[in-house]
Each structure stands twice: as structure tokens, then as C-alpha cells.
Amino acid sequence: MTTLFLIITFILGLAVGSFLNVIAYRSVHGGSIFFGRSRCPHCKKELKTADLIPIVSFLLLKGKCRYCGKKISLQYPLVEVATGVLFAFTFYFWNITYHVSSVSYVDLAQLIFLLFIVSVLVVLFVTDIKDGLLPNSIVLPAIIVVLAYKTFLTFFIPLPISSLLADLLAAFLAALAFFVIVFVSGERAMGGGDVKLVFLIGLIVGWPAILVSLFASFLTGAAVAVMLLLIGKKRFGQTIPFGPFLTIGGFIALFWGQQILDVYLRTINR
Ligand SMILES: [Zn+2]
Structure with a gap:
């Protein structure tokens, strides 16, 4: 079956x-x-x-x-x-x-929600690799859909309001951190599109899975950057779009965020 x-x-x-x-x-x-x-x-x-x-x-x-x-x-x-x-x-x-x-209908809604998120991440992965853009016409409607879905869960399941607040907090904190990075780096390494994408991913995976997401993004980003340098595809100081790594990190946190956190917490508490 x-x-x-x-x-x-x-x-x-x-x-x-x-x-x-x-x-x-x-x-x-x-x-x-x-x-x-x-x-x-x-x-x-x-x-x-x-x-x-x-x-x-x-x-x-x-x-x-x-x-x-x-x-x-x-x-x-x-x-x-x-x-x-x-x-x-x-x-x-x-x-x-x-x-x-x-x-149940709610479980089915969760499946459709997950498929929607995966689709959004695929589109942003493609646009950023091909054209170096994370279009507002994709990111902003996605933020609205995720917010609407989470609000729906809060009032109809109902999930505790603290769950929705934790997701919002994750979104705002992560976006703020990225805004500071963009501001300090003068939009060299990352742009405003990354700030909005991080907000979206924070809203999707929530707190504390957003930490897993960002960690995975930086790790995969660094690994690919080193590889591109080694094979001579990029020179030192050249930038590569960060959006694709954010989508990969978001995907990892969406499906394994809690497990990775559990393993990490067990390791440091030993
Ligand atoms: Zn043709």
C-alpha cells in the first residue's frame, strides 16, 4: 500500500x-x-x-x-x-x-503543507542558483500561507498559542541576525532576499529547530565554497549565493530538526 x-x-x-x-x-x-x-x-x-x-x-x-x-x-x-x-x-x-x-483532515493538511513548503524551497533554490534572486513574488506569499496555516492550527486543533509565538520569535530573531550580517557586510555575501528567506524558514521550522537549519546552511555553504575553490571554479573573495544553502538547511530542519537537537543535547549533557 x-x-x-x-x-x-x-x-x-x-x-x-x-x-x-x-x-x-x-x-x-x-x-x-x-x-x-x-x-x-x-x-x-x-x-x-x-x-x-x-x-x-x-x-x-x-x-x-x-x-x-x-x-x-x-x-x-x-x-x-x-x-x-x-x-x-x-x-x-x-x-x-x-x-x-x-x-484525519488535519493530518492530510499537514501533508499538503509539507509538500507546499518543499515546492517553495525548490523554486527558491533554482532562482537563486540560476539568477541570484529570491523573488518577493515567491517569498512573501509563502510567508502569508505559512502564517495562515500556523494560525489555523493554533485555533482549530488547538495548539497552544506559545507554539505560534515560538515560531514567530524564531522568524524574527533569525531575520534580525541576518539583517545585521547584511548590514555589516554591505550586502556583499548576502542580500535582503536572504533576510526574508530566513524569516520564512524560521516561521516554518520554529524555535529551536531554526538553529539546526542555520547551522546546516553555514556548514553546507562552507563545504561547497571550499570545494569550488579547490576545483578552481571560484577564486578567493568571490561570493556564491547563500539562498540555496538556506533552502537545504530549511529542508533538513523541517524533517530532522528535533532529532538533530536531541542528539546534540545528549552529547553535551554527557
Ligand atoms: Zn526553440
């Missing part, structure tokens, strides 16, 4: 990933996110439905536009597959906690 659901969520993820590619492109280059047909970024020819099937179209077209023959960026199939895997993983993780056999 679980296997069937894993396959379904993987395929759902492929389709959503295809849509996330469109959102990532249009949130940077303009155009309505929900309306308008997709076009080839080179020849601007309107694409047919047959050109838009996740993975399948890419393979059938051998990675080239049907009309102008230009290469289709590997980003498209990669984001589709990554979203498929992340969706299946999210379902797997959710199923451990809630079990699909005895699911």
Missing part, C-alpha cells in the same frame, strides 16, 4: 516539478505564474502539450527544442526528478508519523 502511494507521490512530484520550473522562470523574467502557455526560451515558439510531459518529452526530444533545435537546459528534467524524489520522501516521512490508514 505504502509503495503505491510512494509511486503516486513521485509522479505527482514530477508534474509539480515541471510547474515549479515554469514558476522559477516567470518569477524572475516576468509573466503570469498561472496563465499563458509555455514557450521555448530561445525561439519563443509556443510549446505543445506533447513537449511538456515531465522527463518523457525531454528524453523523446533528446534534450533539444522541437522547433529550433537548441539544447533544453538540464535544469528542467533535474528539477522534475528532484521534486518527484522529494515528494515521495515527504510522503514517506509523513507516513511514519501519521499513517495513511488512519488519517
